[in-house]
Amino acid sequence: MRIVLALGGNALLARGQALTAENQRENIVKAAASIAAIAQKHEIVIVHGNGPQVGLLMEQNAAYQEYSPQTTPYPMDVLGSQTCGMVGYMLQQELRNIDPTLSIATLVTQTEVSTDDPAFANPTKFVGPVYTKERAEEIMAESDKIFKADGEYYRRVVPSPLPKSIIEKQQIETLLDAGDVVIACGGGGVPVCKNGNHLTGVECVIDKDLTAELLSEVIDADLFIILTDGSIYRNYGKPDQAEMKVATPAGLSQFQFPAGSMGPKIDAVCKFVNSGRGNAAIGSLFDLDRIITNEAGTLIKEGEGIEYY
Structure with a gap:
């Protein structure tokens, strides 16, 4: 099967863990073990998150500018590409360490967005360091950046537009056809817009799962898996919660899930x-091999209704 895996943030960093290279590698070793177990039998594309990593780079940029005001912070598309290389490198290395027979390639992937997307009119995605209201207002007066209240502090907000196309689609397919495990579209892909054939980076955040879904469509994947904390539950956290084994879009539409x-x-x-x-x-x-055989997780397929464990 051709499978697209979307790795949630917990695959790279556990909640509350310090964002150190050592902690990330420790978690990536565990992730790599699960992926390597299925990689010999299937064509695999891995799409990973990068939110904490980009956030750290933004904080480092901001701190350095305090020391060197003439050194302007790198834009978000450049930071996104940096994290694609960093996380991809770790995943690629640890997959090979587990199974040296695997061929693995990390591809810095550009995802096209439209500047006409309504998200650009109302930026809502918090990114980067926290500021006082006074400092946030100073930065807004000096630049085109937008800040909003996030609790008692202020943080920058950027748009989160829908992914429109995968620029390196053909390269991903070529690597798959060559038998490689492909790490692509990290963080939802590096956001770019097109003017004719000219590409330009965009200051925004693309939802990783939506890009992974689009990629699954354009490369004709047989199975799209989002790897997170666990299955889909009815009434999660309540006394009558129930774990779904098989669900359908029609069945899931009857429930409200947290945005x-x-x-x-x-x-x-x-x-x-x-x-x-x-x-x-x-x-x-950590149930990846059993998710593929529908022994764990929630399978979503066409039809009606919900089946529970």
Whole structure:
């Protein structure tokens, strides 16, 4: 099967962990073990998150500018490409360490967005360091950056537009046809816009799961898997919670899922299933081999209703 795996942030950094190279590598070793176990039997594309990593680079940029005001911070598209190389390098190395027979390639991938996307009229995605209200207002007066209140502090907000196309689609397919495990579209891809054939980086954040879904469509994947904390649950966290074994877009539409966590993931898997190209699944990274056989996680397919464990 041709499988697209979307790795959630927990695959790179556990909640509350310090963002050190050592902690990231420790988690990536565990992720690599799960992926390597299926990589010999299937064509695999890995799409990873990069939110904490980009956030750290933005904080480092801001701190250095205090020391050297003439050194302007790097734009977000450049920081995104940096993290694609960093995380891809670690994944690529640890996959080879587990199975030296695997051929693995990391591809810095550009994702096209439209500057006409409504998201650009209302930036909502918090990024980067925190500031006082006074300092945020100073920065806004000196630049085109937008800040909003995030608790008691202020943080920069950027748009989160929908992915429109994968610029390196052909290169990803070429690598898959050559038998490589491909690490691509990291962080949702480096956001770019097109003016004719000219590409320009854009200051925004693209949802990783939506890019992974689009990639699954354009390379004709058989299965799209979002790897996160676990399965889809009915009434998660309540006394009557129930773990879903098999679900359908029609069945899931009867429930409300949190917009900040499971909601966007369910939107992404339902979109892929509704495209008619294949099935999707949501589950734990450490159950990956069993998710593929529908022994763990939640399988999403066409049809009606919900089946529980």
